[in-house]
Amino acid sequence: MKFKVNKKAIAKHISIVQKAISNRTTLPILEGIKIVANHNIITLTATDSETAIKTSFPAIVEEEGTIVVNSRLFGDIIRKLPDDIITIEVSNYNMNILCSNSEFNIQCQNSEEFPDLPNLGDIKNLKINANDFKDAIRKTSFAVSLDETRATLTGVLMDIVDSKITFVALDGFRMALKKISIDSNINTKAIIPARNCNDLIKIIEDDVIDIDIEIGINIIKFDLGDTIFYANLLGSEFFQYEGLIKDNYKINSKVKKSDFQSSLERASLLAKEDRANLVKLSVSEDIIEIRSNSEIGSSMEIVPAETMGGELDIAFNSKYIIEGLKNLESDEITLSFTDSVNPTIIREIDDNSYIYLVLPVRLAN
Amino acid sequence: MKFKVNKKAIAKHISIVQKAISNRTTLPILEGIKIVANHNIITLTATDSETAIKTSFPAIVEEEGTIVVNSRLFGDIIRKLPDDIITIEVSNYNMNILCSNSEFNIQCQNSEEFPDLPNLGDIKNLKINANDFKDAIRKTSFAVSLDETRATLTGVLMDIVDSKITFVALDGFRMALKKISIDSNINTKAIIPARNCNDLIKIIEDDVIDIDIEIGINIIKFDLGDTIFYANLLGSEFFQYEGLIKDNYKINSKVKKSDFQSSLERASLLAKEDRANLVKLSVSEDIIEIRSNSEIGSSMEIVPAETMGGELDIAFNSKYIIEGLKNLESDEITLSFTDSVNPTIIREIDDNSYIYLVLPVRLAN
Missing domain, CATH: 3.10.150.10 (DNA Polymerase III, subunit A, domain 2)
Structure with missing residues (x-):
């Protein structure tokens, strides 16, 4: 096997197949990338037996062939080479890598031991x-x-x-x-x-x-x-x-996402993990009040809101709400509540295609 | 104690004193920042008993006083507050922090337990x-x-x-x-x-x-x-x-720093840690050849050089050379050798104020 390829091209495709290499494999062949050089196309394949990735790119193939090379070492070498043409030549399970003033020789493995790509059956x-x-x-x-x-x-x-x-x-x-x-x-x-x-x-x-x-x-x-x-x-x-998604959300609050999120993040500083990051919300017509406390202190935040349908006290694990908010893209969002024990739904103001639903934490009293 | 201060100003100075807070202290008072409000100046002090930092900044002090507050919690709260004026008021070891729509109450400690700053004696x-x-x-x-x-x-x-x-x-x-x-x-x-x-x-x-x-x-x-x-x-x-610094460096090589560094970094890929990252240099008139090897392969790099005073084979732990090269700022650098067992000196081409000296690795043969 012998081919010439631009460093950036091969480096990019090595990074792609490396996503299928497991750090924990006990099979040496699965630490390898299979390289096939054929008709001026290089194909790289890697697998951890649960995932497999195959990727192809053009190169000047002077001699066709197939080999398996250690993924980490091959990737590290290629990435550190200068941005120039690389010549890769394999003979007798030895890979010679030549680029500018650098030369590497690496031992390779027989590609016949490399697993086949999965067969999907009826698709x-x-x-x-x-x-x-x-x-x-x-x-x-x-x-x-x-x-x-x-x-x-x-x-x-x-x-x-x-x-x-x-x-x-x-x-x-x-x-x-x-x-x-x-x-x-x-x-x-x-x-x-x-x-x-x-x-x-x-x-x-x-x-x-x-x-x-x-x-x-x-x-x-x-x-x-x-x-x-x-x-x-x-x-x-x-x-x-x-x-899980009902249609009886009586109470709907519109809030500015950034205000709500930063208030929750501050309240979380006093809502300890060992107490389930507990924050308490009091939803009323014009505001949502957020409270939290721990042995060392307490916090109170006021978030302006437009609420229709009533008032409500409800408690959450702040972590779950904050993680959901990060995926909402609109400036304003809607919080929809039924009561303090059933799930609350969070949505963008004008997009119902994404729904984030959070279970409240039931309080003792 | 009561004062008003801009969020950015106090956040910056909290970050400064936090460098003196140890994560491993067993004394609760050393987890705290001492705050002194006096004559429109706030002074923050922190210490881990080996280091101490004191920093001051102007604020509107409405009531003077001294308190110790938990460093991590206080810092986290202040940094998460909006960029606005913060009012801090302490009474009865309770600190009240008010900023825009946020309010925090934190328990504090008596500043009398906080250690004094060190006395330097004769200076x-x-x-x-x-x-x-x-x-x-x-x-x-x-x-x-x-x-x-x-x-x-x-x-x-x-x-x-x-x-x-x-x-x-x-x-x-x-x-x-x-x-x-x-x-x-x-x-x-x-x-x-x-x-x-x-x-x-x-x-x-x-x-x-x-x-x-x-x-x-x-x-x-x-x-x-x-x-x-x-x-x-x-x-x-x-x-x-x-x-350690002799004046009998017979062999002097001038190389381009970036070439030499990237060649060493590539050679290190095959110079394993368990074998002291061993790279071998052959210094001759026009080039320095760098070689490395491990069970899986070998590498050879050629770095153009201008060498005066002779030729030399020498081996190094590549890690020590690379760490030194990172601190040299000139495009070209000088490597000065006596022989393969005495220290090598690396310098910028036109600056003798910085000297980096590395011991070679003695090879068996």
């Missing part, structure tokens, strides 16, 4: 706008459960029904839900591990317009053009989230 | 240019020893002789030495803990021109104008560093 196809997808993942994946004993809740559900995808993540304390439209009439569910979602949106570049998705029985495949991303699915039996 | 005075001082500390303090059993080597020596200060730090593998001129004829030595040096240069603001230094028996005091910094000295018996 369902859809196409999704890349920006819509990134936005939906960002606004939901932070809300997944960290409890590995409830595996499906550690993923983001894509609930695909009637030309819409509802992205849902929840952890028993709060739920984030984002709806986007697609041009497809398939109906299916897929639960993608949150970790994979976050890696995936990092490698979707700005010039990607649409993503082709294939959903198999246990595996989902995202085709970004140059790069293909495979992830194992977490089954398809998710929590019945639809029942 | 020697000098004045030093603030930029010279910061530059000298940055270029030396990274080279101190981390070995607490050789306490004096964990500090930076200020060796003051004949209107010059020589700043020296060394750890048995390398030495960094920077000379600056001062307008004083005192002769003395002071060893300042590296940790304190680094905190100190962070709080010297750009508008500070000169620093007044008072050296007592065990304590040094830096007067920056608004802020005074006290540090305990680490004795005055330092290693006899003068003997």
